[in-house]
Amino acid sequence: MTPLAALIRRDIKIALRVGGGALIGVLFFLTVTVLMPFAIGPDLPLLARLGPAILWLGALLASLLTLDRLFTADHDDGSLDLIVMGRTPLELACAAKALAHWLAAGVPLIAATPVLGLLLNLDAAATSAVALTLLVGTPALTFTGMIGAALAVTLHRGGLLLAVLVLPLSIPVLIFGVAASQAAITGPLSFGTPFSILCALSLVSFVVGPFAAAASLRHGLD
Amino acid sequence: MTLIDLANPSKFLALTARVLPWLAGATAILLLVGLYQAAMAPDDYQQGATVKIMFIHVPNAWLSMFVWGVMSIAALGTLVWRHPLADVAAKAAAPIGAAFTFLALVTGSLWGRPMWGTYWEWDARLTSVLILFLMYLSLMALWRAVEDPSRAARAAAVLTLVGAINLPIIKFSVDWWNTLHQPASVMRMGGPSLDKAFLIPLLVMAVGFSLLFMTLHLAAMRNEILRRRVRSLQMMQASQQAA
Numbered sequence: 001m002t003p004l005a006a007l008i009r010r011d012i013k014i015a016l017r018v019g020g021g022a023l024i025g026v027l028f029f030l031t032v033t034v035l036m037p038f039a040i041g042p043d044l045p046l047l048a049r050l051g052p053a054i055l056w057l058g059a060l061l062a063s064l065l066t067l068d069r070l071f072t073a074d075h076d077d078g079s080l081d082l083i084v085m086g087r088t089p090l091e092l093a094c095a096a097k098a099l100a101h102w103l104a105a106g107v108p109l110i111a112a113t114p115v116l117g118l119l120l121n122l123d124a125a126a127t128s129a130v131a132l133t134l135l136v137g138t139p140a141l142t143f144t145g146m147i148g149a150a151l152a153v154t155l156h157r158g159g160l161l162l163a164v165l166v167l168p169l170s171i172p173v174l175i176f177g178v179a180a181s182q183a184a185i186t187g188p189l190s191f192g193t194p195f196s197i198l199c200a201l202s203l204v205s206f207v208v209g210p211f212a213a214a215a216s217l218r219h220g221l222d
Numbered sequence: 223m224t225l226i227d228l229a230n231p232s233k234f235l236a237l238t239a240r241v242l243p244w245l246a247g248a249t250a251i252l253l254l255v256g257l258y259q260a261a262m263a264p265d266d267y268q269q270g271a272t273v274k275i276m277f278i279h280v281p282n283a284w285l286s287m288f289v290w291g292v293m294s295i296a297a298l299g300t301l302v303w304r305h306p307l308a309d310v311a312a313k314a315a316a317p318i319g320a321a322f323t324f325l326a327l328v329t330g331s332l333w334g335r336p337m338w339g340t341y342w343e344w345d346a347r348l349t350s351v352l353i354l355f356l357m358y359l360s361l362m363a364l365w366r367a368v369e370d371p372s373r374a375a376r377a378a379a380v381l382t383l384v385g386a387i388n389l390p391i392i393k394f395s396v397d398w399w400n401t402l403h404q405p406a407s408v409m410r411m412g413g414p415s416l417d418k419a420f421l422i423p424l425l426v427m428a429v430g431f432s433l434l435f436m437t438l439h440l441a442a443m444r445n446e447i448l449r450r451r452v453r454s455l456q457m458m459q460a461s462q463q464a465a
Binding site: 144150151154155161164165167168169172175208212215216220 | 301349353356357359360363364368374376377379380381384385387391
């Protein structure tokens with residue numbers, strides 16, 4: 001097994017076992033979505049109209065919640081230092097960690113979307129549109145969020161600072177994710193344009209995220 | 223005098239002490255001339271007197287992006303060359319850039335009310351500038367979160383370079399998305415589309431505001447260097463007392 005595959009396997013295992021935070025994200029996603037009808041009122045047509053936005057916001061906040069765990073646990077037990085000093089390029093290692101984090105914490109969010117769509121009175125087409133945009137968009141959230149996670153771990157400041165750093169970077173993903181889902185549900189704009197931009201954002205984050213995170217780990221850890 | 227000589231903070235302080243009064247004077251003169259010209263500029267046939275907001279709004283908007291550009295170069299200086307003044311420059315520029323961005327948003331909003339009938343519209347240009355403003359604030363939060371300046375500098379440098387991706391998006395947002403904010407009329411292919419009566423005061427104001435930024439930036443850098451000296455003196459004193 002190559003070092004990268006081993007890293008991915010290890011991260012997924014840790015995230016899914018007791019003490020790992022991956023499933024907390026789904027629980028949070030569920031809770032946020034359930035809170036919305038209490039705040040807005042159980043008006044089904046209105047919920048159907050706001051549904052994609054609510055699901056996207058919930059997924060964004062849920063992925064933000066779990067980002068903190070991307071590097072902190074490894075930093076606390078010293079394995080992050082080994083990864084930084086290891087022979088595998090740090091950029092690739094960061095990309096592998098982000099991929100593992102997305103598989104463990106991002107994919108469950110997408111899997112939960114159909115159920116939550118039911119609660120928000122979304123029909124099958126709308127739910128699948130939201131799930132598709134989340135499938136394409138959440139990697140961008142993870143990979144840009146990784147930059148914030150790397151900065152926060154080198155500064156020994158998680159939580160609040162991480163949210164402030166990551167949220168502005170994730171605004172474009174949110175804009176085009178919701179735009180693409182709305183376009184698929186109500187039209188009149190075409191689904192293709194915002195969806196391609198969303199794909200492009202994800203691809204750009206695959207390039208920028210690992211390099212920026214690796215740079216901040218390399219310069220920041222001592 | 224090269225960039226390396228400036229790495230010595232004492233030399234930098236001595237040089238800026240000589241340059242700053244001249245810069246401040248030039249800034250005052252240019253801004254006065256620009257304001258006078260702007261006041262004397264004719265009213266627009268469509269917008270009336272409100273067009274004069276442009277002479278404040280456009281330079282501020284340009285500078286909001288220019289300052290992030292300056293910080294990006296400083297960030298490269300921090301990460302690549304480890305230039306000792308680069309992080310001082312980056313730290314000093316952030317609040318000034320945030321102020322310019324804030325002014326650009328406020329003047330744009332005040333201009334939008336009579337012209338577009340709304341203070342705020344979620345148009346591509348406005349949204350991307352608002353994101354820029356949020357990123358300035360988060361960068362300042364990052365600077366304030368960490369005590370050790372050199373550690374904060376490297377983290378801030380990474381964030382600055384990532385945020386620089388926003389600059390071309392702001393610049394071309396009016397071309398890529400056909401929205402409310404008007405497209406570029408000065409810096410565009412085929413020369414400015416603005417009439418000379420408006421263009422000349424605008425350029426004078428732009429140069430004046432750029433000089434204002436340089437003046438404020440150099441002064442803020444001086445303050446930051448002195449603040450760090452005070453800090454290290456206090457640390458030395460504390461360690462001597464402990465010993």
